[in-house]
Amino acid sequence: MSRLFRDVEGGPRCPHGSVVCIGAFDGLHLGHRALVRHAVERARVLDVPAVALSFEPLPREFFAGNNPPPRLLSVRAKAEGLLELGADQVGLLRFNRRLAAMSAGDFVCEVLVRHLSVCEVWVGPDFRFGKGRAGDLALLQQMGRELAETGRGFEAGQIEPVELDGERVSSTRIRNALQAGDFATAQRLLGRSYAIGGRVVRGARLGRTLGYPTANLRFHGKTPALSGIYATRVHGVDDAALPAVSSLGTRPTVDGIEPLLETHLFDFDRDLYGRRIAIEFDAKLRDEQKFDDLPTLVAQMNRDAEQARAILMQHQSRATA
Template identity: 55%
Template structure:
């Protein structure tokens, strides 16, 4: 049974010992999954618990609080992805002032030794930890020699010669390369949430929208997009969406607004997932609501055409072996 643990102090969690991997795991992409699968396999061979150790907020998010950091997934998605890989435990530590000031040796002794009875610890080659990032692989191996665990370095994971990193995927999403990002993620990029009431402006303008607040999350995606919405019907529904601050109507908080084609119903309170398929354009400020509505009409028409069954390029699961769209003429 999968177990979620939030505290770094307390009784031993793995009396039989554990095989541990440590990382931010933002997006739980193909490289992360390869590492997590390796840990699960090693744990099964050793008769130990398979454990992932991660942090929320992720460290770079904590240290950049004055400037928003984009994320590939929220904490709920990270937990769901890791749990689905068959690990025994996710230790999701609260990254706060106490964690930021924790010495590297203290982390090893308190978390890896006392709490997890680690037998193997798997990290990336550039792994750094502890106050001022003082701990590295060499330090981890030195501590392992003292406490009886092995330190293993997982090599950088590549697909078709492309290094699979969260930063690379965020860059792909920012420039609208959703098929490339999907290839490295191993799944489509989505943002999910519960539909909330907005100002009802879209309905008044003839384009009612299902609205999702991003809360503290910063998305790597923005602009006007062709999307598919999951969670409304048995199949996904084509839609056109806006993700941003809505400058024409003096929006404040970033909002994801999706207008579902050929749908008229009440979605308030329902959880939906919005899958990004193609970027149509950047956000812009219009001189009037009339000119904005005219452009929305053009956006909706373009999104319909891209997502239509007659257009094979943007149908689900249609990609070449590099995960990119086959027809450059249909690129967003």
């Protein structure tokens, strides 16, 4: 049986019981990690599978229509991260009109009880679910008690908020830090450096003609949480991270529309098409801007590359001191 599922059709997926944690899990920050790890610990005690349950698209993306909010983590990275945290199975339920219209009570009965045979369900602070966000922890606990009379009861609980600097860790705090170029704060909230991963795709090859060949990552309809020009490091090519300068945005000088992450690796001339890499963000250099012509753009790219090299070298020296 696959460890990843997208719907709840068919018979019980966990016929002998499960411990389920539910959340958006965008970013997999310290709070998310605490929730998943607690569910995994409880699952090991009960000797049942640990299931991390989320949604794709995220509900806020579904309701936003053609103007989706910024996203911290790709679908693939979220699924892989949840499995790495110990989840035995990951559900990324297709959030569509049918699921959006499902009442909180039906969600409990159809998804948690019938399909996952839940023994315990764990959520984070301020968790809401079901049509109109009518469901909450109190409803979960009430239904768990009521269903006990039929032999399908379960326990429900909420983990304590994870705080940093006296404020709860949240995806919103991380997005704000990233947009401000505050990668140190984002790293503390995430528990790791912020990075964007994906498979290198072919672009228009304009960068190569300008003297700056790039490895390009697309976002497949998702909105990245930041934009601008950055000093970065590239993982997944060699054993060590490689220094680079990256542009994330719509490339207004060449009338681009789709967000694209373009990364120029310094002193590097190998074919990366089709390879999965991750771009770690180290420092923001400037905002994206439109230039009058390509020579002016190239002159700025030269300055960006020089600045990125200096910053990365300085940070590397501090790390090894």
